Amino acid sequence: MNIYFQKSFQRGFGTYPLKGDDLCAAVDAALEAGYRAFDTAQMYGNEAETGAALAAGGVARTELCITTKVHPDNYSAEKFIPSVEASLEALKLDRADVLLLHWPPADGDVAPSLRLLQEAHDKGLAGAVGVSNYTARMMRDAKAVVDVPLVTNQVEFHPLLDQNKLLAAATETGIPLSSYASVARGEVFKHGLFAEIGEGYGKSAAQVVLRWILQKGVPLNTMSTKPANIRANFEIMDFTLSSIDMARIDTLNATGYRIIKPGLLPWVPEWD
Template sequence: MNIYFQKTHQRGFGTWPLKGEVLAQAIANALDAGYRAFDTAQWYGNEAETGAALAAGGVPREDLCITTKVAPDNFGEDRFLASVEQSLKDLRVDQVDSLLLHWPPANGDIAPSLLLLQTALDRGLTRNIGVSNYTVAMMREARRIVDAPLVTNQVEFHPLLNQDKLLTAANETGIPLSSYASVARGEVFKYPLLEQIGRGYGKSAAQVVLRWIIQKGVPLNTMSTKPENIRANFDIMDFTLSSVDMARIDAMTRTNFRVVTKESVPIAPEWD
């Protein structure tokens, strides 16, 4: 696993769709729970509020791992770097720890935005670069285009969706996956098996899901506004799911429930 995702960085706090005081309080609670990795994006419209909340949290900058994502409408050569510089200003940092491309471009030509991403890295605007919502073919092509390591392909990943093809591609290309929609926006809680498995470990269904993701080798992002859930989502490193329970959860991926579809996000690629 890439060193970028070791230690507490394996468990990131996502900020979508939070704003205002709700966001500020959630970040304060996340810092208190132990989170040090935080994920935002230009499209979320909350970079400035995220930056203010992290600055108010009092945690040294070197202990934080801050990720943001460039919106596709800023992929043009005339807008890309300026948009990243604005993100840094809003986040109150000299550089982010990871800068991702939020989506593949609608025309499918990934080279121009990847090369601009590399330029942002070369100029010191970010410590690491990565992508989000890339298909297997895009992961392979990106590996050929970009010289620097791509530290992640952030994708929808949870027990109701089979992402074995992407996991195989991650091993093949050296581009690790990381997850969003880690509990499928609550859909996983409709399945009693997860709660049943959790009882054997003294853990909740949500903690079982998140532990499953970690044991699949995938760092994760979660979001909650409830302090008890924020803490519980972080407290998943003190137990290990057995191989039998992992297999039982693996079988659930045949459900193939997807949160993000082309109907909900028209620019989404044709998923693997």
């Protein structure tokens, strides 16, 4: 089974942009709430703090799924493996459960970094590997380059953005999506539909949004520093949105709200 589709890992806790005491407190609250999947990255500058917080959290290593991501600046034969080894040292791990390429390379040629990712896997530095922020074309290219399963393409995914092309590519390639920016950094709360639907289930607007993502077949990452919100974001497995409510939410895809726009970072591709 794909590691992200194990029930305990479908709801991940993202650590960006947390650092210091805020990070430690949030990780503690997430562990207490029941989170067992945690997401960090070289780019976040918090791998060591995340590793320390998880090591001190009292949950057995075997129960955790820890994901980190390689910075595009390290997509060279000289830097890639040493950067992964440095991440593992910071995280206090022998290997990452999941290792992702954080962005496609700026030149759009995904093959060299994918081969380095497979090398890291073959060396035992990661139990599973995947990508992030890939377009549908890049997903198809990736499928042809590597001969190990890619367990995810982690992308911006929320009801205000039409990602049906990527969902179709996920079906075509067998590379499932997973989400970041799952509540569009709060933008979803400007739309009253989520709270309206939530009233019928005894759930909050945020819980409705997250449940919609899961019912799209997309494991998700959320982040909060408030223990009550951390718990609420996790408690979304005890209800199911009706097909009618799913369709009502689908109409908001037409909003076209995207946080990560081309030009924001050097590696952002032209999206589908």
